[in-house]
Amino acid sequence: MGRTSSILVCGLLAALVVTGLLFSAEQAPPKNENEPSAAATERTRKTVRMLDDVYKTAVVLITDKYVNDENDFPAGSAAIALFSAVEKKGWHGVRLLDVTGKPYDDKNVAKDEFEKQGVRQLKDGKDYYEQIIEKDGKPYLRAMTPVPVVMQKCVMCHPHYGDAKKGAAIGAISYTLPIE
Incomplete structure (x- = not known):
């Protein structure tokens, strides 16, 4: 076999080895069998964004159309009832949290380290x-996503929200969704 043939054979072998390594790297299972794929994680993030939009839109619509004075059923209470029903049906976990330090109800405070860190992050301006x-x-x-004051009616039941800076988080929604 001539020198050119040897170089050609070595080059082909090297190309096959590299191709095999690349193919096996693409097909490699996750490091941990319970580790979610990037695509599944992104789908779940998208679901959180959709739920966040739906829930916040519902609270604003309820407040706008049905909350007219302090005797009306608060939209936040309606949201908590909805969140409880969603969780009881096994869809996902969702909680409404206070981040001002003056909760409307003591059940609405951060319960674990994730929620406590999330409150700190949202208060620091993260979205x-x-x-x-x-x-x-x-x-x-x-x-977790922030809940800012978006309507003057919010101050009716929460007078201390009147001092909140525009766009600042006064609350948060905490989500727990399976990554599938």
């Missing part, structure tokens, strides 16, 4: 906080 956790052997996305 989203998340963490991927494992629960019962399955991956979950925990996420």
Whole structure:
């Protein structure tokens, strides 16, 4: 075999090895069998964004159309009832939290380290906080989004919101969704 043939054979072998390594790297399973794929994680983030938009839109519409004085059923209470029903049906976990330090109800405070860190992040101006956790052997996305004062009617039941800076988080919604 001539020198040119040897170089050609070595080059082909090297190309096959590199191709094999690239193919096996693309097909490699996650490091941890419970680790979610990037696509599944992104789908779950998209679901959180959709739910966040739906829930916040519902609260604004309820407040706008049905809350006219302090005796009316507060939209925040309606949201908490909705969140409870969603969780009881097994869809996902969702909680309304106070971030002002003056909760309307003591149940609305951050309960665990994720929520406490999320409150700090949102108070510092972040518009989203998340963490991927494992629960019962399955991956979950925990996420938090801020709730600012968007209507003057909010101050009717929460007078201390009147001092809030425009766009500042006075509350948060905490989500726990399975990554599938």
